Amino acid sequence: MSQADGEITPASSLSGIQLQLFMLGTFRATEAIAWTSIFPYVYFMIQSFDEVDHADIPLYSGMLISIFTFCEFLSGMVWAKISDRIGRKPTLLIGALCGIITAISFGLSKSMVAIALSRALGGLTNPNVGVVQTCVGELVERKEQQAKAFSVVPFLRSLGTLLGPPLGGLLADPVKLYPNVFQEKSIWKSFPYLLPNLLVGVLSFSGMVLGLLLLQETHPQLVNKPDIGIRTYLAFKYLFTGNFRKHNCARYSRLDQAEEDGIELRMETEAEPEQEAIQAPCAITTPHKTKPTEKPLSKAFTLQVILQVISVFLLAFHKVSSDIITPIFLAIPAKTTKPADNLVERNIFQFTDVFGFSSQKIGFILLTQAGVAIIAQSTLIPWIVGRFGALKCYRMILCIFPVAYLFTPFLVKLKSPFSIIALLFDLWVKVLLSSTGYICSAIFFLARINGVAASFGCLARSIGPLISGRLFKWGIQEGYIGIAFWTLSTVAFIGALESFFLLDHA
Numbered sequence: 001m002s003q004a005d006g007e008i009t010p011a012s013s014l015s016g017i018q019l020q021l022f023m024l025g026t027f028r029a030t031e032a033i034a035w036t037s038i039f040p041y042v043y044f045m046i047q048s049f050d051e052v053d054h055a056d057i058p059l060y061s062g063m064l065i066s067i068f069t070f071c072e073f074l075s076g077m078v079w080a081k082i083s084d085r086i087g088r089k090p091t092l093l094i095g096a097l098c099g100i101i102t103a104i105s106f107g108l109s110k111s112m113v114a115i116a117l118s119r120a121l122g123g124l125t126n127p128n129v130g131v132v133q134t135c136v137g138e139l140v141e142r143k144e145q146q147a148k149a150f151s152v153v154p155f156l157r158s159l160g161t162l163l164g165p166p167l168g169g170l171l172a173d174p175v176k177l178y179p180n181v182f183q184e185k186s187i188w189k190s191f192p193y194l195l196p197n198l199l200v201g202v203l204s205f206s207g208m209v210l211g212l213l214l215l216q217e218t219h220p221q222l223v224n225k226p227d228i229g230i231r232t233y234l235a236f237k238y239l240f241t242g243n244f245r246k247h248n249c250a251r252y253s254r255l256d257q258a259e260e261d262g263i264e265l266r267m268e269t270e271a272e273p274e275q276e277a278i279q280a281p282c283a284i285t286t287p288h289k290t291k292p293t294e295k296p297l298s299k300a301f302t303l304q305v306i307l308q309v310i311s312v313f314l315l316a317f318h319k320v321s322s323d324i325i326t327p328i329f330l331a332i333p334a335k336t337t338k339p340a341d342n343l344v345e346r347n348i349f350q351f352t353d354v355f356g357f358s359s360q361k362i363g364f365i366l367l368t369q370a371g372v373a374i375i376a377q378s379t380l381i382p383w384i385v386g387r388f389g390a391l392k393c394y395r396m397i398l399c400i401f402p403v404a405y406l407f408t409p410f411l412v413k414l415k416s417p418f419s420i421i422a423l424l425f426d427l428w429v430k431v432l433l434s435s436t437g438y439i440c441s442a443i444f445f446l447a448r449i450n451g452v453a454a455s456f457g458c459l460a461r462s463i464g465p466l467i468s469g470r471l472f473k474w475g476i477q478e479g480y481i482g483i484a485f486w487t488l489s490t491v492a493f494i495g496a497l498e499s500f501f502l503l504d505h506a
Contacts, residue, residue: 036164
């Protein structure tokens with residue numbers, strides 16, 4: 001049978017699987033944008049409510065960001081059970097719909113209670129963390145292939161994590177930033193933080209529509225259930241192509257090693273997924289083979305697995321905490337810190353100098369960071385990892401993190417423009433380190449820790465901002481503005497030491 005008659009070739013099969021991985025990645029990317037877009041303006045948003053003392057804003061900022069990930073952590077198992085009952089695709093679509101509602105409600109909030117409830121609901125109604133990984137595992141069944149496929153979705157999520165902060169910083173309070181475009185007497189003045197959240201809602205809606213039309217159900221018991229979304233897509237496709245003959249639905253097969261290598265190569269060498277002709281998503285067929293026996297949970301958690309989970313936790317803890325307190329450090333005004341005449345600096349660590357940047361300036365700074373990361377992920381990082389090996393690179397970047405955190409607070413003491421130049425260099429180095437670390441961990445960590453690592457990653461993203469925010473508040477009150485960064489330096493140092501006990505492909 002020819003391809004024109006409906007036969008699916010290996011290339012088109014690869015394209016179909018890539019489409020599914022891309023769709024799953026868009027759900028994670030949109031979630032990441034929703035989570036990180038508030039980083040640059042959360043300080044100013046809380047300040048605008050006049051409910052919290054200025055010195056307490058860093059603490060409440062950390063708490064607000066922690067709420068989302070902690071609620072996400074709490075609801076993970078519930079969403080897993082729901083997806084087992086109704087299917088993976090409906091679960092993800094429900095999550096996207098809830099994401100639209102919670103994003104817009106956050107932008108319309110006018111009090112601390114309202115924004116806290118909105119973020120909590122956003123975390124509770126987000127099923128993506130566990131369900132997306134389950135979908136990837138069901139799309140690509142062989143364990144050695146899953147390790148590569150699992151790295152595609154995190155790559156797309158990392159793009160969302162990088163793009164979220166600059167989008168939030170550049171769109172928040174548009175009447176103040178862009179007075180020629182946004183009028184004084186408009187909804188944007190009444191709700192200055194609605195615009196970035198409206199963008200998040202639009203992205204979530206777009207992902208939901210594309211998911212409805214293109215995403216394939218992967219639940220083994222529901223995979224052949226009629227899908228009205230896919231049927232609608234096929235109807236429009238053949239309507240606009242003028243081809244009304246009966247469609248012979250192409251069925252996916254599991255990828256072989258060469259095809260998986262193709263996905264991995266594109267993931268490591270391109271900033272965005274390759275755009276190919278869309279193949280209609282249909283049912284997945286599994287070749288007749290004996291499924292390998294799973295190891296008991298007690299035997300699966302070897303010493304190396306535990307060490308790898310700890311390493312993921314520590315990296316997520318200090319990197320996410322840094323991502324959150326850095327915009328706060330840049331935004332906090334000088335009047336918030338202890339006046340110089342009331343402070344006797346007894347050592348080099350005791351100072352209260354701050355940058356006092358606007359949300360727009362913070363957005364531009366973080367935009368440069370995102371640009372550096374995207375370029376590096378498609379060019380420099382793959383070459384470095386290929387040259388030195390994943391584990392060696394992982395150890396090297398973990399050893400640099402403690403030094404970077406140690407010097408970050410001192411950058412404010414430099415005179416302009418050297419302080420800005422040093423700040424940009426500091427942020428670029430950190431994003432290169434974190435991008436390399438996540439890519440390396442995806443390569444050499446055992447595939448079976450993905451689910452556990454995701455759960456502990458959520459926990460780290462919950463605890464880290466809370467602790468860092470409290471430390472930042474204490475630092476403002478006592479004159480040690482850098483105490484939060486120096487604590488992260490200590491955590492990163494522990495992570496660096498722990499990495500030397502890791503083995504490659506244990």
